[in-house]
Amino acid sequence: MDIEKFQNIVVEKRSHCVICGKKVDASIIEFPDFPMTEIYSDELVKEKTGVVDQRFHFCTQCGHGQIANVIDVELQYGGASFYYYRTSESARGRESADFFINFVNSIVKDRHFKNIIELGCNDLYVLKSLQSRADKLIGIDPILIGRENEFSENNIIAIGDFFENVTLDEEIDMVISLDTLEHVSNPKEFVKKIVDKASNETIFFFQFPLLETLLDACRFDHIFHQHLNYFSLKSILYLLNDLGCELIDYKINSNHWGAILISFKKGKNGAKYLKNIWEITVPEILERYSVFKCSMDAASKRLSYIRGDKKIYxxxxxxxxxxxxxxxxxxxxxxxxxxxxxxxxxxxxxxxLPVKIQTRENILDIGDSIILITAIASMNNVRQILSKLIPLNPKQIILPLNLI
Incomplete structure (x- = not known):
């Protein structure tokens, strides 16, 4: 891996709300030298690498949250060589995808489709699960570049590219997108492009993290470079209304980043959901951020209090x-x-990070050690790790959050 490209990283700065266009107010939270995620190395990197200043903004007009500095997508998602996440290989990913598929089925019932398009299809787990529902299924994702033939099969076609670069000639009657819209620099243009291609009968299904659930759980570790957008129900309705679309239904997946699943189509009838809007304020965001910081400070102090030659994993x-x-x-x-x-x-x-990864079979003294749970992004992960650790009876288990 060329480590130099992760040093002195150039960013694109966003100065206006990507949903309503209002010039952004001053940032409400700043993260200097904030680390990139999901990038591993074969060896210890001693130089300062993979960090970029970041800022979080909140639009008081439409209720949308966004980060200011956008790292080039090729650097963050530069292909299968170091982008590790695959839906089918992750228990959490499969659970989330199955939850999404059940939501789709609850809306469309027994309807059969000509074409289903998935934007950001990862390894096509969802399309394969819906394979019998359509004559043709098309999955688009840059991580498939050079591997299209490997993933295409029967009535499934894989396209290795960013959706913004793809021209679709097919008649579209279902569009699905899981955990993609939060990664897009201009989500309004992204959705508009596919809405403009669609008919009045096309049904859309999107999933992405919801700002309200982040705030409810005080999970500010869920703000990071790859998630450019933090939709609230208010900003979702604002976006759909602006594009001439109506919200059909929505559901929350509490076990997957507090994600919201929405279905929508062209039309103008979203007023029934206005009563569900939480008018989020900047002071409320900052109050919850202080709660999060208290949790992190307590865990950090707990680590510093460990004395002697006790081993910590x-x-x-x-x-x-x-x-x-x-x-x-x-x-x-x-x-x-x-x-x-x-x-x-x-x-x-x-x-x-100056810490090496090892598989559990190479660690023989867990029972004599202290364990810090380091996979906390998903509460399901935390619960599963606890179920593995408790029978091993370590001396202590430190959970950085007081929430499971």
């Missing part, structure tokens, strides 16, 4: 671990290593 080489390290104010060099069950990560490092 991390458990869970999560994609988001550099963000946890940042909020703890601890580079985690106090850990012997980070334990993970994914054998592909054995011996790897993060590009911006």
């Amino acid at each position: 991390g458990y869970g080489a999560a994609l988001m671990l550099p963000v946890l390290s940042y909020h703890l104010g601890n580079d985690l060099s106090c850990l012997e290593c980070v334990i993970d069950d994914d054998k592909r990560k054995e011996g790897l490092y993060y590009i911006n």
